[in-house]
Every structure is written in C-alpha cells, then in structure tokens.
Amino acid sequence: MQALWIYPEGLMVSFTTNCGNSSGNCMRICGDQGTMDLQNWMAPTFSNVGGGRQGKLGKETPVKPIDGPDHFLDWLQCLRSRKPCRAPIDAGYQHGVAVILAMQAFDAGRRMVFDPQKREIHAR
Secondary structure (H helix, E strand, O other), rough: EEEEEEOOOOOOEEEEOOOOOOOOOOOEEEEEOOOEEEEOOOHHHEEEOOOOOOOOOOEEOOOOOOOOOOOOHHHHHHHHHHHOOOOOHHHHHHHHHHHHHHHHHHHHHOEEEEEOOOOOOEEO
C-alpha cells in the first residue's frame, strides 16, 4: 500500500507498507535531512543517512526520551484533572481524516481531496 498526501503548505508525506515475511519489520521516517529509524520502538535513532543536506544531522544518534505517562494514562489523568491532553483532539481528527482520505482513494482508484471548510472528501 502506498499513500501520498500533498498539503497546501507544500508538505508532501509518503507512506508505504508491505506484507513481509519472517525477516522482521522495518519502520523508518525519511526526510530531506536524514532518517529516523524506529526498528526498535523503545530506542529510536536518527542520522543523516539518506539526507540531501549532509551535516545538519550527525551519525546515528538516540532520540531523547520524553518523560511523561503513556497516551492512555495521560488521557485518564486529564479526565480527572481537566487539564489538556498531550495529544489534543484536533490531532486525532487530522490523523483520522488522512487515513480515511487514503482509504477512500484506494477504494475509488483515484485521487481524493479534503475540503476543510466543508469537512468533505471529494474525488478529483
């Protein structure tokens, strides 16, 4: 499955997933300055490997952990305290729109566009 999102701000996001075999999984985020390797979810790293702008990022470097409760525990604590969550509802909505947009494009076999004012997805 290949999905490509083009945002009005000029940002392009490409997502690819493949059915694998017993050799294991691989998850990487590739950018123009380098790569974030998420093979070991508990110890991700980033480096300048594959980046066109060499020098901005160094050799393989561990991502510094962020102290705080996990996502579900954070949500429960916010219900009790009435403080805002670390992941706001708008972020969840935006992720949901992107996933539904990609699935509808896949099902229809054509490009789909999201109209944020009307909150509608249209074929293009």
